[in-house]
Amino acid sequence: xxxxxxxxxxxxxxHRLHTDALSAEANRATYGKCxxxxxxxxxxxxxxxxxGAVDPETGMVINMAALDxxxxxxxxxxxxxxxLNLDSLFANRVPTTENLSSAVFALLKxxxxxxxxxxxxxxxxENNFFECVE
Amino acid sequence: xxxxxxxxxxxxxxxxxxxxxxxxxNQQVFGRCANRNGHxxxxxxxxxxxGEPDPMTGFVVxxxxxxxxxxxxxxxxxxxxxxxxxxxxxxxxxxxxxxxAIAAWKRLEPSVIQAGGAxxxxxxxxxxxxxxxxxxGEA
Numbered sequence: 001x002x003x004x005x006x007x008x009x010x011x012x013x014x015h016r017l018h019t020d021a022l023s024a025e026a027n028r029a030t031y032g033k034c035x036x037x038x039x040x041x042x043x044x045x046x047x048x049x050x051x052g053a054v055d056p057e058t059g060m061v062i063n064m065a066a067l068d069x070x071x072x073x074x075x076x077x078x079x080x081x082x083x084l085n086l087d088s089l090f091a092n093r094v095p096t097t098e099n100l101s102s103a104v105f106a107l108l109k110x111x112x113x114x115x116x117x118x119x120x121x122x123x124x125x126e127n128n129f130f131e132c133v134e
Numbered sequence: 135x136x137x138x139x140x141x142x143x144x145x146x147x148x149x150x151x152x153x154x155x156x157x158x159x160n161q162q163v164f165g166r167c168a169n170r171n172g173h174x175x176x177x178x179x180x181x182x183x184x185g186e187p188d189p190m191t192g193f194v195v196x197x198x199x200x201x202x203x204x205x206x207x208x209x210x211x212x213x214x215x216x217x218x219x220x221x222x223x224x225x226x227x228x229x230x231x232x233x234x235a236i237a238a239w240k241r242l243e244p245s246v247i248q249a250g251g252a253x254x255x256x257x258x259x260x261x262x263x264x265x266x267x268x269x270x271g272e273a
């Protein structure tokens with residue numbers, strides 16, 4: 001039977017929404033407070049959803065300890081308490097939460113020990129979130 | 135199509151153990167969840183039905199009816215119980231969050247089918263706020 005296992009992780013990071021493709025004025029108009037040159041930060045929640053057959057021996061889609069190891073190594077250690085703008089993944093991409101969710105998806109997609117990465121959701125605050133699927 | 139979700143909570147104990155394995159293997163795969171004295175969680179169950187609103191009532195289903203179904207079919211059997219020792223579907227199936235979601239679906243589906251109209255779309259079970267599993271009826 002195909003079921004889905006979901007796990008939520010928290011990362012705290014800073015960023016600034018700014019693109020060199022726009023003038024300073026256009027950046028302010030587009031990104032508002034998020035364009036503050038001194039950055040700002042969020043407690044992001046990264047929710048990972050894995051789809052797969054339930055292993056009859058373990059009752060699991062994926063072993064949570066194995067999933068935790070991968071997410072911690074690839075996502076949490078990389079982004080937690082970091083400035084997203086300085087990460088190489090955002091050298092040419094604005095670190096919006098849309099782009100963060102797709103970066104997380106790409107970093108995890110081929111790294112899971114079981115199942116298939118179905119969806120990554122990143123909650124920037126309690127009131128907004130973004131989802132990336134294949 | 136409208137999706138309607140009702141949330142309910144239950145508290146239960148469980149452990150993870152595959153009797154075909156050695157104690158060492160159980161400890162290695164399941165870690166602290168393999169403690170045979172059990173441990174417990176406050177689970178949150180989310181039941182999602184899909185359907186069209188009735189033109190007269192505006193309801194996909196009556197939420198009170200759905201609440202009663204969840205209480206009768208699931209909570210009455212699981213709340214304040216030891217899942218491995220007291221719940222028949224886990225006598226030979228490890229009560230992982232995945233299997234709990236599947237078992238909840240099986241308990242709820244007959245009542246939803248019998249009522250006609252809306253269909254069971256998804257059952258999601260939170261073991262903690264950070265851990266959940268869901269089942270959508272897929273074989």
